[in-house]
Amino acid sequence: MTDSSTNMRLKLPIVCFILEIILIILFGVLVEYDHDTDAKLFNGKTPNSHGHGGHATGTSRNSTPQTAHNDYENDFYYRYPSFQDVHVMIFIGFGFLMTFLQRYGFSSVGFNFLIAAFSLQWATLMQGFFHGLHDGKIAIGVESMINADFCTGSVLISFGAVLGKTSPIQLLIMAIFEVTLFAVNEFILLSLLGTRDAGGSMTIHTFGAYFGLMVTRVLYRPNLDKSKHKNSSVYHSDMFAMIGTIYLWMFWPSFNSAITEHGDPQHRTAMNTYYSLAACTMSTYAMSSLTAHDGKLDMVHIQNAALAGGVAAGTAGEMMLTPFGSMIVGFLAGIISVLGFKYLSPILEEKLKIQDTCGVHNLHGMPGILGAIVGAVTAAAVPKDVYGDGLKKVFPDVASGSRDTSYQGGMQAISLAITLGIALLGGLIVGFILKLPVLGAPRDNACFEDNVYWEVPGEEHHHHQEELTTVRTEEVEKLNT
Amino acid sequence: MTDSSTNMRLKLPIVCFILEIILIILFGVLVEYDHDTDAKLFNGKTPNSHGHGGHATGTSRNSTPQTAHNDYENDFYYRYPSFQDVHVMIFIGFGFLMTFLQRYGFSSVGFNFLIAAFSLQWATLMQGFFHGLHDGKIAIGVESMINADFCTGSVLISFGAVLGKTSPIQLLIMAIFEVTLFAVNEFILLSLLGTRDAGGSMTIHTFGAYFGLMVTRVLYRPNLDKSKHKNSSVYHSDMFAMIGTIYLWMFWPSFNSAITEHGDPQHRTAMNTYYSLAACTMSTYAMSSLTAHDGKLDMVHIQNAALAGGVAAGTAGEMMLTPFGSMIVGFLAGIISVLGFKYLSPILEEKLKIQDTCGVHNLHGMPGILGAIVGAVTAAAVPKDVYGDGLKKVFPDVASGSRDTSYQGGMQAISLAITLGIALLGGLIVGFILKLPVLGAPRDNACFEDNVYWEVPGEEHHHHQEELTTVRTEEVEKLNT
């Protein structure tokens, strides 16, 4: 299963080394500690607001009278637990969710690991650059770490669409471009348009899904059925995938609330997401059973659709959506997602030639759009006075009087269109770049197979079978004589 | 392995949809954000004490002079990390602990997921209802989320007793009733009797275990040995189960301390539980080896009994038990639990016809009772002045002078009896309800088998064996000619 085109011996080291050396140089030139991580700034100055980073527009930490920088008010203590939950989602959640394939576990976890480690560094630079340099420098801290992980999540969603059909070099190239475009789109939405999208229904999920779907469309393989027998799960691989699912499910409340404003918005977002996911799980089980001819539950649905409630609560989660509204959103997301896996994915593959390995359209695409719409409607429909003085933390532009709620809702809707546009156009271009044969994509009959890029150990039970074979052969020979 | 009685195609969707729609309607009518999650209330009022939720009797967050609601004092930051640890225990811990069966991994994790997602919603309502409406509404926040997860834990303990022998519909029906009775029992103990049970030795573990044991008694299957060959582990299933065990073990300190008062009680509870578990692990290994004829360790003991120290520290953990006392409690819990698995469980099955799949009696039942007794003794025996001014956070009724420590100890003991009574009576009734044939229980020869309710993928190594068979047959045929 080794051929020269997929041999990574020179290509992969060169790409990794060059990328990392560029990153190191750029970090040396451009990056500095922010006010909460620098020994001198933290202890020597009165604190400033520091609104770098992607999603949050500025923390409200200085609402109490200031005396001096207090160690216990370091943003570390109010963001780091959320960061670690997000971190687990990125590396365990996404990584193991994709291990469902029978012989692609090393690649699923391992390539996830590689491209995430690259993307979080690159995203630090791109997001820092697009969201404003301070004296020519990018100031970083826990909030930028969360934002970098978020951007990485978007790349990993796209990875799900092309899973099993790409080389690690292709994935790194994809990550370079996708991170960049993610930062551009995020900048347009959050900074230029004043859109709210704390949990990234648009910026992360919709963007990552449609970008990946377009890439996999361009990389369409008419003869992918040569690897068809590998493109399915086995019992244990489904169990490993459930580790990913459950971690994503549990920590999604932390994901959606990780970079909201402090206080009630963060608390509310986590709780809304919690109930959205619970309702989504109920409708997922119902639909999975309903759409099976014998009523049996399908692991594909449980592993994926039960998470759609988190995606769909990504925009409106910080708003006054209420648990009631959150549950309705999650309930619908689960239904849409299962229907997508059951009926839409086969059509997309047959008619539109979109080979979406993990079904990211059903988990991130449609639920992301649903989340964006819910966000626009919630922004427009909930009266200002429901928020009271808390309005400035959720809709600062509405609170300042520079726009009204329906204008905010309109901006949210426009943001969805922009996101779809950038994702599809970006995916189109990047897809063609990835077609370069030098990038080492696997052959049609070697997709979904770790063996192409990994040393794979023998299976223990082969020993038994070999012994068995030996014994049998001897007996057969004895019979022959 | 499909027959009409276990076909869930219509039944499960109908049950899930109806339940979720009822939940959504009730949430719409009854539930509102609390003072820490509502944008208006949080930012517009001076904070009130908000003692909703089950176990805690009111937070002491307002001990410093009040100026205004500070974003950094939102209870989110002081409870949410504990909540997430508890959440992991519920979904990963319980879910994977039960995957030890060789062909029941999908159901263990998957049904755990389903009934937990339902129970946490239903528990929010039941606990909110029994612990007092505010202006006709249930106000929710991170504390109610922890309490809902706690109640869910109780249902999952009962699930352990009936594991492998029930349909998902039976489990949902069980959850409906058990959550309700849990809330009743919790209300009697914590609100009416002023009992302390922060980690739920009584309310969660004793209740869940004896409820489940009674249900499985009523559902007794005389011909369960038809599925005997499935009622055991294989190598990899034991490894998956260890994931559950280790997560439960690690996060138990967070579990027991999640809804204690803030400050020293939360800190102390976590630490007491940490040492109780460490001592329990030592005695578990000792007993597992001692009770095996060849001295070999038994995975069943390690997976379960090593956790008994957490259960047994559930009531007294917040008290001035000292690390010394905690270690004695854990040490005893490990011994009792292993002895239970080795000698008592077979007797319970043979004589009392209690088929306790996971041995919840040994992990949650007896250690829960031990924990309740330790709690009563500690409450009664430790002099008031050991607590100093901290007494009001642990025993507010003693601190206020309305009862003395021995009265408190007596109440704790009575609470154990009440819990046992409600659990056993409730389990009896619910067990008979679950006997309804329409609920789709598996046949005696199809227990402990995912295939009944799940699409199960083929095993990879079957391919090899089929090839082997083919080759052999050909050779044999060649010989014949």
Add this chain to the structure above:
Amino acid sequence: MTDSSTNMRLKLPIVCFILEIILIILFGVLVEYDHDTDAKLFNGKTPNSHGHGGHATGTSRNSTPQTAHNDYENDFYYRYPSFQDVHVMIFIGFGFLMTFLQRYGFSSVGFNFLIAAFSLQWATLMQGFFHGLHDGKIAIGVESMINADFCTGSVLISFGAVLGKTSPIQLLIMAIFEVTLFAVNEFILLSLLGTRDAGGSMTIHTFGAYFGLMVTRVLYRPNLDKSKHKNSSVYHSDMFAMIGTIYLWMFWPSFNSAITEHGDPQHRTAMNTYYSLAACTMSTYAMSSLTAHDGKLDMVHIQNAALAGGVAAGTAGEMMLTPFGSMIVGFLAGIISVLGFKYLSPILEEKLKIQDTCGVHNLHGMPGILGAIVGAVTAAAVPKDVYGDGLKKVFPDVASGSRDTSYQGGMQAISLAITLGIALLGGLIVGFILKLPVLGAPRDNACFEDNVYWEVPGEEHHHHQEELTTVRTEEVEKLNT
């Protein structure tokens, strides 16, 4: 696979019971709650600085004007999330990292569990004793829990070196001595020499690695190749091991920052480690591919070398290393570690007779030394004024004027030498103690095999093969007649 020498039936229970009873007695005599966990002290006194525990030299929590002990300033809220991350690394991280062997998963996770549960109790006493009794008592809280887990980590590193070749009794004996020597070394470095080593590049990693390497050298087995076929991975065991790897990788920022001073040092340490690990992952993938003749990635490298960046940032992580410096350190650590696995480990085994099962020399040994050197250089080279007023939190002795930065750097370098000396000498002595035949080490042909100390369940697919065998035999017999 049972013989009398490895039969643990009496030995293991006796050792466990005696050890635990001694621990309980010593805890009863020596241990008390600290100011943050005691009900009376916490609520009754003005807070003191309480600098017990190993690595931190005193918290700076009282920098704001004191009024009274505030529940929200309890150190629990500022350390416990870090503690839980460290806890996961100890029990899941180390435990599962070692499950890569095909038939040693029960032992890897199970013995890891046992010796960690013992070590954390014993470490509480040893560290408390060496770092100063208060009125004859050891005062404990969340910081001492973290330190106990750290010390445990060191023992588990040594476990990695001897993995598969030792009985649980040998491991417990090793832990007794190693914990003690760890506390001595830590005391010399942190208390006597004023060395900084927040993440333990020296005290934890270098110490644990060289101690374990010397132990395995003394326990050299010339006929270990009798177990050679077991000393390798299978597909699923590598997947389980990746769970350990990813958890270690994700939570290493919490590990290195868990007991730094509060505020900017903790924040900075976590961030430096995050970038060091990301860079290390990139160079690990590059080197793994580069050093394989066919360019295929090797799971051994990914599982281990990608973590070296965390080890190497253990000392300098809290200093003003900058993300730029951190990335360079991580980049180099990954390269060194892969080269070690590929070229140095075989030499160590052949020439120096060091059978290092997990390659701890490559993951903890060399990267630990690198980290110590980086720490010494960073301490000496970064000018004082870069830290501003924050200097006292990182280098209190330099801030107080009692030493200059180059003196501090010199102390850091001397500390590395002391650590190596104590580790090697200690390992030598303990190695000879472990050679006692009564301790029940496995035979040369039974290494890397769970079956020696564990009840191991049959494999499901054996049933199929037995059926196959039966059928074949019948057919062959039929042919014979």
